[in-house]
Amino acid sequence: MDPAIDAAASGEARRARSRRRLATLGLASAPVGYLALFFLIPVLMVAAYSVGMLTLLPQDDYLSLQPWRDLLFGSIYLDVFWRSVWMALVVSVVSVVLAYPVAYFLALVAGLRKYTLLLVIIAPFLTSYLLRVLALRVILQEDGVVNSFLRTVGILGPDEAVGWLFNSRFAVYLVLAYVWVPFVALPIFVSLESLDHALLEASNDLGASRWRTFWTITFPLSLPGVIAAFIFVFIPTIGEYVTPLLVGGPGNFMFGNAIQGAFLQGLDWQFGSAMSMFLVFAVVVLIVLFGRYLNVRTVTE
Amino acid sequence: MRSELDALLRSPMERRTLLRYMGYSAALGGAGILAACRRAVTQPGGASPVVRPPIGEEPGVLRIYEWNGYQAKWFWREYARQGLEDPKFAFFTNTEQAIAKTAGGYTWDLSHPETEYIQDYVNLGLIQPWDTSLISNFADLNPVLERAGQLDGKQYDIVLDWGYSGVIIRTDHVDPSVNSYSYLFDDKLEGHISWFDTPWILLQAGLVLGIESSIWDMTPGDLETCKNYCIEKTKNLHSLWVEPTQMWDDVGQGNVWAAYAWPDAFVVLKEEAPVQYIRPKEGVLSWAEGLVLHTESENYRHAHEYAEAWASVDVGQRLVSVWGFGHANLGIDLSLIDPEVVEVFGLDDPEGSLSEPSSLIGRYLPNRAAYNRAWDEVKAA
Amino acid sequence: MNAAVSTGGRRGLWLFFGLLVVFLYAPIVILIVFSFNDRSFVSFPWEGFTLRWYRQFLQNSSLLSALRTSAFVAVVTAGATVALAIPAAIVLVRRRFFAKGLVSGLLLAPLVIPLVVFGISLLILFNTLGIPLSPLTIVVGHVVIALPFAVLTLVPRLERIPVWLEEASRDLGANAVTTFRWITLPLLAPAVVSSFLISFVISFDEIVIASFIAGDEPTFPLYLFSQLRLPRQLPQVIAVAVVVMIVSAVVVIASEVGRRMADRRLERQIAAVERVGVE
Numbered sequence: 001m002d003p004a005i006d007a008a009a010s011g012e013a014r015r016a017r018s019r020r021r022l023a024t025l026g027l028a029s030a031p032v033g034y035l036a037l038f039f040l041i042p043v044l045m046v047a048a049y050s051v052g053m054l055t056l057l058p059q060d061d062y063l064s065l066q067p068w069r070d071l072l073f074g075s076i077y078l079d080v081f082w083r084s085v086w087m088a089l090v091v092s093v094v095s096v097v098l099a100y101p102v103a104y105f106l107a108l109v110a111g112l113r114k115y116t117l118l119l120v121i122i123a124p125f126l127t128s129y130l131l132r133v134l135a136l137r138v139i140l141q142e143d144g145v146v147n148s149f150l151r152t153v154g155i156l157g158p159d160e161a162v163g164w165l166f167n168s169r170f171a172v173y174l175v176l177a178y179v180w181v182p183f184v185a186l187p188i189f190v191s192l193e194s195l196d197h198a199l200l201e202a203s204n205d206l207g208a209s210r211w212r213t214f215w216t217i218t219f220p221l222s223l224p225g226v227i228a229a230f231i232f233v234f235i236p237t238i239g240e241y242v243t244p245l246l247v248g249g250p251g252n253f254m255f256g257n258a259i260q261g262a263f264l265q266g267l268d269w270q271f272g273s274a275m276s277m278f279l280v281f282a283v284v285v286l287i288v289l290f291g292r293y294l295n296v297r298t299v300t301e
Numbered sequence: 302m303r304s305e306l307d308a309l310l311r312s313p314m315e316r317r318t319l320l321r322y323m324g325y326s327a328a329l330g331g332a333g334i335l336a337a338c339r340r341a342v343t344q345p346g347g348a349s350p351v352v353r354p355p356i357g358e359e360p361g362v363l364r365i366y367e368w369n370g371y372q373a374k375w376f377w378r379e380y381a382r383q384g385l386e387d388p389k390f391a392f393f394t395n396t397e398q399a400i401a402k403t404a405g406g407y408t409w410d411l412s413h414p415e416t417e418y419i420q421d422y423v424n425l426g427l428i429q430p431w432d433t434s435l436i437s438n439f440a441d442l443n444p445v446l447e448r449a450g451q452l453d454g455k456q457y458d459i460v461l462d463w464g465y466s467g468v469i470i471r472t473d474h475v476d477p478s479v480n481s482y483s484y485l486f487d488d489k490l491e492g493h494i495s496w497f498d499t500p501w502i503l504l505q506a507g508l509v510l511g512i513e514s515s516i517w518d519m520t521p522g523d524l525e526t527c528k529n530y531c532i533e534k535t536k537n538l539h540s541l542w543v544e545p546t547q548m549w550d551d552v553g554q555g556n557v558w559a560a561y562a563w564p565d566a567f568v569v570l571k572e573e574a575p576v577q578y579i580r581p582k583e584g585v586l587s588w589a590e591g592l593v594l595h596t597e598s599e600n601y602r603h604a605h606e607y608a609e610a611w612a613s614v615d616v617g618q619r620l621v622s623v624w625g626f627g628h629a630n631l632g633i634d635l636s637l638i639d640p641e642v643v644e645v646f647g648l649d650d651p652e653g654s655l656s657e658p659s660s661l662i663g664r665y666l667p668n669r670a671a672y673n674r675a676w677d678e679v680k681a682a
Numbered sequence: 683m684n685a686a687v688s689t690g691g692r693r694g695l696w697l698f699f700g701l702l703v704v705f706l707y708a709p710i711v712i713l714i715v716f717s718f719n720d721r722s723f724v725s726f727p728w729e730g731f732t733l734r735w736y737r738q739f740l741q742n743s744s745l746l747s748a749l750r751t752s753a754f755v756a757v758v759t760a761g762a763t764v765a766l767a768i769p770a771a772i773v774l775v776r777r778r779f780f781a782k783g784l785v786s787g788l789l790l791a792p793l794v795i796p797l798v799v800f801g802i803s804l805l806i807l808f809n810t811l812g813i814p815l816s817p818l819t820i821v822v823g824h825v826v827i828a829l830p831f832a833v834l835t836l837v838p839r840l841e842r843i844p845v846w847l848e849e850a851s852r853d854l855g856a857n858a859v860t861t862f863r864w865i866t867l868p869l870l871a872p873a874v875v876s877s878f879l880i881s882f883v884i885s886f887d888e889i890v891i892a893s894f895i896a897g898d899e900p901t902f903p904l905y906l907f908s909q910l911r912l913p914r915q916l917p918q919v920i921a922v923a924v925v926v927m928i929v930s931a932v933v934v935i936a937s938e939v940g941r942r943m944a945d946r947r948l949e950r951q952i953a954a955v956e957r958v959g960v961e
Contacts (some may be wrong), residue, residue, distance in 0.1 A: 023858070024777045027769040028785060031829065034766055039826050041801030043795065049806070056806065057404060058424050059670070076681050102702060105695040107688055112743030115942060117699070119935060124706050127713065127927045128887055130906050131920060137547065138867055143554045145712075161556075163492075167540040178706070210688055239796030244892075245498075252536040253680035260798050264398045266673025267421065269802075274761065276799035277533070281778075283795075364898055369908035372744055389900045390744060392908035402894060405802070406809030546916070566835075 043225065043280065049271035058269055067274035077258055077275065081282075084255040087244075088237035091176045092230050096179060099185040099229065106185070107192035121182045131177065133246050136175060136254075139164040167249030173242050183231045191225025192218070236285050255279065306665045337663045363388035363603050366399055366409040375619060379610035410598040411607065415518075415590040419457050420665035423491040424571055428593045428604060430455035435605040438612050442629040446524060448631045449662045450590050459608045460591035463627040463655070463662075464645075466501060467586075468579040469552055469562035469570070482509050484559040486530070491537045494546050495560035498541050499580075499677040500666075501586055502561065503527045508583040517664040520672070528675040532682040541680070552576065567645050568625030578645045580654075584661045591629070621646070702884070710927070717921040736884040736925075739918035748905035749922065752886050755817050755901060760881040763873055767827065767832035775840045791832045800826070801894035808895065815897030823895050824885040832877035839873030840866075847863070869948055872941040879933075903927075938949060 048054040052064040071077055102121065106114045124132065139145045142161035150156040166169050185256070195218065203213040241256030248254075262272030305624040350414065365372075365388050369390040372390040374381065388411075393399040396414045403409070404425055414422065433439045433456050439447075442460070450458030467482050470477060474493070477485060482505040485494055496502050512518045519527065539557050542548040549566055551557040553574045560566070567578040592608050594601070610616075618629030622638050627646055635643055640646040647654030654660055666672055687695065709890060720730035739745055770789055776780065792800075804823050805815075813819060851861040867874075889903040896904055906919055 020697065020777075021779070024773055024779055027608045027777075028773045028779075031766040031770040032785060032788060035792070035826065035829070038786075038804070038807075038822055039792055039795075040802060042807045045806055045810075046799055046803045054806075077676050080677075080681050081853070098702075101695060101698050103698050104687075109692055109695050116935075120703060121706060123927075123931050124710055125883055125887070127710055128903060128906055129712055130889070130903070131923045132709045134916075135712040138712050138716075139708060141550070143550075145708075149704075174661075181702070182706070210691070235834075236793065236796075239798070244542055249540050250535050250680070251682070253677065256796060256798065257680070258677055261673060261677060263798065264395070264401055264803055265676075266670045267397060267400060268670040269401075270671060271670070272802075273799075276796060277813050279796055280799070364929075369905065389898055391896075392900055392905065394893065394908050398893065401802070402805065405805040405894070407815055407897070 011060050032122045041106065046273050046280075047277050050270060052270065055270075056270055057267060059267070064270070067270040070271060071274050071278060077255070080253060081255045081256055081278070084238050084240075087241070087254060088234050089182065091173055091237050092234040094173060094177050095180040095184045096188075096226060096230050099181045100188055100226065102181065103185045103188035103192055106189050107195070116195075118185075121185065125182065129242075130246075132178075133175060133243070134179070136171075137166060137247065140168070140171060140174075166247060169248065169252055171247040172244050172252055173247070175247050176237060176240065179243075180233050180237075184233055187225045187229045187232070188222060189225075191222045195221055230288075235286060238283070239279055316617055332490045339503060353601050356606070358601055360598045361386050361600065361603065363411060363600050363607055364391070364409045365389070365607075366391050366393060366403075366407075366412040368392065368413060371413060371480055373509050376405040376616055377610045378615075379613055381445060383606065385606060388477045388488060388607065400425075408597055409595055410600045410654045411594060411604055412591050413590055414593060415521060415588045416458060416460065416664050417588075417663035417664050419450065419452055419593065421669075422593060423452055423457060427596055428457055429596045429598075430457050431459055431594060431608070432605065433459075435602070436608060436612065438610045438630070441614075441649055442612060442631050443631055443655065444651050446591075446629045446662075447588050449664075450591055458591045458593050459612070460589045460606075461629050462613050463587060463589040463629065464565070464592070464625075465564060465578075465580060465587050465660070466497075466561065466564045469553065469560050469566045470577055471555060471558045471575050474555075474558040477577050477579065480579055480582045481507075482578065482583055485561060486534045486537070487559065488534075488537060490558050491560040493556065495540045495542055495551060495557045498543055498546075499561075500669075500672040502531060502679070503672060503675060504586060505561075506530045508581070508586075516661070518667055519672075524668075524675055528678055531679045535682050539669060559588075563625075564627075564642075565625030568642060569584070571641060580645075580647070580659070584658050587655065587660045587662045589655075589662050621648070627651075648675060693855075694769050713920050714924050716917065717924045719917070722917065724753035731761045735917040735921040739792050739922050742918055745905060745918060745922065748902045749898045749926075750899050751817055752902040755789040755820045755824065756882045756885040758818070758821045759828060759876045759885040762821060763828040763832045763881040767829060767877055768870075768874070769838055770829070771840050790830045790832050792826045795825070797890035801891040804891065805894045808841070815895055817897070817899055817901075819895045819897065820901065821885075823891040824881075824888060827888070827891070828881035828884045831880045835880060836870065836873050837851045839870055847955070872944045872948075875941065932952050941944055 038190065049056075052060065052062050052065055053068075055062055106118055110117050114270060141147070142163060144166070146165060147161045150162065151158060151160070156162070163198070199217055199221075200213055203217050204210075208216070239256040239259070241254055241260050242255045244252040244257055259272055259275045259279070262268040262275060265271075306547065307374050363386075363465060369392040372392075375390065391409065396418050398413060399414065400418060400421055402561065403412070403422075419428070436459070439459075446460040447456065447462060450456060450460040468482065475490065484490070485496060485502070485505060485511060487494070503524070504527075507516040507519065507523065510526065510530060512519065512523040512526065514523045538545070540551065541552075542560070545563070547563065548557065548560050549569050552560055552562075552566065553570050555574070563580070564578055567576060570576045592604075594604050595635070596622070598604060612630055614630050614632045614634075617630040617633045618637060620626050620628045621633060621642065625642070627648075631651055633648070635648055638648070643649060649658075655662065715728075717735055718731050718733070719728055720734070721728075722734035729887075770785075773779075774786055774789075801823065806818075808815060808819055847865055847869075848861050851865050857866070887903055888901075889907055892901045892904050893907065900908070902922075907918060909916055
């Protein structure tokens with residue numbers, strides 16, 4: 001063929017590709033630009049605040065690492081941080097363990113009704129969280145529904161009550177699991193739903209029991225969804241403070257409570273910023289470690 | 302992906318576009334941070350003598366940053382009767398949050414903080430003094446309270462409502478004659494004590510222990526002592542209440558025998574359970590809150606009218622009998638109020654009850670951050 | 683025989699699901715009961731049936747205004763989020779470029795930032811830029827945290843729309859915009875609706891960020907939380923919540939039914955096209 005036409009044709013293709021790349025950049029620039037302005041910059045400002053590059057209150061020290069020193073050396077806050085990590089771990093494991101059968105049920109057992117049933121477990125989210133916690137208090141407290149029932153049935157004496165249902169670590173775990181299980185069931189449901197039934201049937205035909213099929217085929221294939229679900233609960237829960245505040249009682253002071261307290265009770269913004277950045281760095285480390293599973297495509301596969 | 306990157310970098314047009322985008326974002330980020338550094342310097346609140354326009358020329362709609370509940374019309378009925386426009390209300394959860402948000406740039410005409418936060422607002426240059434001559438019923442207000450609202454001789458806070466942070470006890474389990482904050486730290490009541498989530502518990506510990514320095518400005522040593530005492534006593538706790546209904550329920554049902562409480566708990570529970578409200582002998586910590594005026598408010602005269610409406614006797618009458626909070630107006634007719642409530646509040650001698658040593662009205666905490674961290678340690682224990 | 687589960691397993695899973703539903707709805711039932719309880723405080727004992735909380739909330743102008751503000755913020759948030767999530771999803775699914783890992787990381791990052799931190803830093807940012815606080819500033823914050831959820835809803839749906847449908851359209855002469863408008867978007871519609879709804883729900887119930895960057899007009903959750911110190915209006919609020927829940931449940935169910943119908947239509951359309959291709 002004529003080299004001139006060749007050159008013209010490939011030049012045409014190159015320009016088309018460049019246009020496509022520009023279009024890609026243009027498309028990406030809206031959400032990315034938005035997040036850069038309203039997410040990245042605020043986070044950078046908090047970082048700057050934590051080292052005194054930015055000050056607002058008269059008691060703030062300009063350019064000081066004291067808040068970081070207070071946080072990292074010989075303080076209770078690191079213990080509180082690990083306690084929060086442990087809480088997040090327990091809540092995540094419990095939520096995933098409870099959500100898996102729900103997702104399995106919806107994806108593989110519920111049949112045609114699955115989406116409606118999925119909606120049924122998501123619908124409680126439409127009620128305000130605070131009101132649901134208030135209602136849970138009514139159920140769990142010493143003179144609440146559970147204890148009254150136990151007394152009526154005779155398991156408890158007339159003056160006895162199970163005190164650890166509320167104002168306790170158990171209550172924190174219960175309420176957080178209550179809030180998270182429906183959410184956590186979703187990605188697991190999605191990954192189970194796209195499972196090819198032919199695989200299961202093939203395994204069956206080859207003589208494997210249902211349990212064996214589950215452990216060797218179903219579960220491993222659903223693992224990306226499970227891990228993603230775990231991370232989606234785990235990371236935000238480290239900074240959780242509302243639930244420990246409302247239902248935790250003494251001994252349930254979490255890192256999120258410390259951050260909130262520094263800003264909203266102590267007017268101790270620099271220290272609060274240092275704690276916040278510490279949490280952000282910890283979370284970044286976790287993302288880097290588990291980053292592959294957080295990739296958007298893996299989550300949805 | 303590598304080949305994409307190579308291709309991208311090799312093509313001059315794409316490289317330039319990419320570098321341009323990176324430059325924009327860096328510039329944006331840098332500009333943002335620089336701007337923040339420059340603007341974050343607080344202006345000192347200088348009050349130069351201003352000529353105030355007459356009331357007709359002010360914008361008119363008061364913006365009030367309040368506790369949720371105080372927007373009820375009966376608080377400002379007098380104000381509305383004068384034909385002035387209805388105010389607009391925004392709500393905060395507690396005063397520290399209000400200060401944080403105001404310091405972050407949120408503005409209002411009036412807010413409703415307790416006396417211990419006046420200094421914080423003044424330090425930030427956010428509030429200006431009132432002109433009490435513009436408030437016709439100011440002379441009817443309790444002078445002890447109004448003194449608490451002053452700073453450097455200027456009336457920054459028109460104190461209008463008050464209450465005690467005392468103890469409510471179940472008389473069927475606890476002996477009222479002890480009459481002390483020690484109820485909240487009593488090992489004999491293990492498992493039946495409830496604290497409010499506030500650093501004021503440290504102050505109460507200080508009162509019980511009889512520390513040397515002022516509870517409002519403790520030395521680090523005294524703060525440490527109070528903190529350790531509180532940490533030791535957390536084992537006695539049934540709960541740490543955040544909203545009052547929870548505590549009312551627990552006391553009413555007999556799960557809690559001694560709780561940090563405001564007098565409204567007594568008003569709610571007195572018909573339902575054998576309770577008594579204690580104003581401890583060490584002096585009862587009291588909170589007094591009132592209206593403050595923002596430095597940049599353009600509704601100067603409207604604000605004064607609003608304060609005057611709030612300060613009226615009718616408001617006070619209703620506040621005491623229905624809400625169980627005290628009011629600053631001394632003209633309240635005691636015969637219309639439940640005698641138990643009169644006794645709990647000490648309303649027969651309002652000035653005496655609120656003066657020291659029987660009552661310790663909330664004062665500024667110069668070391669608030671240190672107190673907060675100590676309180677954090679108590680909660681973390 | 684069912685390869686996934688035995689009969690006993692099936693019964694067990696139904697039971698488990700049933701118990702979960704009971705557990706999830708028990709507090710809701712309690713709230714409904716309390717909304718009719720003739721007692722000023724949200725607690726037992728039961729003191730008689732009343733509709734007065736429902737009557738009172740209808741007269742409570744600041745409560746109603748907070749509801750309106752929440753609805754406004756939630757609708758605008760959902761709209762803006764979807765408007766940003768669609769290009770993001772397209773870029774992640776249909777395009778290849780070197781920074782894709784970074785971009786998907788950035789899009790998911792708001793999921794993991796503590797809301798207290800984010801709320802306060804946004805407040806400082808608005809103050810620095812001189813932007814006054816208003817429902818729109820709340821929208822700005824809510825869009826950031828809703829974006830990951832919206833993107834995660836759109837991406838799987840977009841992946842299931844076969845690329846060759848769009849390529850066929852291009853081959854027939856349509857440009858990118860037309861293709862998107864007439865081919866991709868209608869097929870994407872159910873996911874668009876879902877992500878709109880998810881963003882709406884997230885924004886409507888969000889409290890932490892709103893508490894910092896709301897201006898003079900509180901949202902409903904803000905109004906609720908500020909009740910904690912003086913809980914006199916709590917029964918009215920519960921009546922409101924019951925009404926809100928019923929309304930939104932109806933809306934979500936209706937949308938779900940619609941989505942299923944659209945899904946079946948998509949399958950039929952793809953099957954029809956495939957048949958055409960085969961012939």
